[in-house]
Amino acid sequence: MDDLTALVRAFAEERDWQQFHTPKNLAMALAGEVGELVAEFQWLTPEQAGAVMSDPEAGARVRAEIGDVMIYLTRLADVLGIDLTEAAVAKLAEVSVRYPAGEIRGSAAKR
Numbered sequence: 001m002d003d004l005t006a007l008v009r010a011f012a013e014e015r016d017w018q019q020f021h022t023p024k025n026l027a028m029a030l031a032g033e034v035g036e037l038v039a040e041f042q043w044l045t046p047e048q049a050g051a052v053m054s055d056p057e058a059g060a061r062v063r064a065e066i067g068d069v070m071i072y073l074t075r076l077a078d079v080l081g082i083d084l085t086e087a088a089v090a091k092l093a094e095v096s097v098r099y100p101a102g103e104i105r106g107s108a109a110k111r
Contacts, residue, residue: 001074001085008074021079030072037065 012021040062041049053059077084098111 001083004070004074005078005084008071009078012075021075023076023080026072026076026079030069030076033065033068033072037062037069040065 012018040058041052044052052062074084077087104111
């Protein structure tokens with residue numbers, strides 16, 4: 001993760017884009033990219049969505065959109081000083097208490 005963060009930071013610095021990479025702008029760009037990812041699955045059946053990577057063209061588009069999402073998320077976390085791995089591990093610990101496996105296994109109910 002550190003290597004990716006450094007690579008994305010260097011990419012922005014080489015282009016003097018730090019001035020545009022405010023948390024608001026990055027969050028908005030991230031939301032836009034997530035929307036583009038979602039659009040790749042819109043109107044697909046569950047079976048088609050599960051097999052999307054077996055289609056070379058659709059798979060390439062999905063891979064590219066996930067790459068965009070990851071780049072913007074990485075950049076946003078870097079600008080805000082958030083360690084993505086640490087944030088994810090902390091969130092998993094929090095939801096494991098709210099959704100104990102023994103109690104909710106097989107259920108999609110929200111708590």
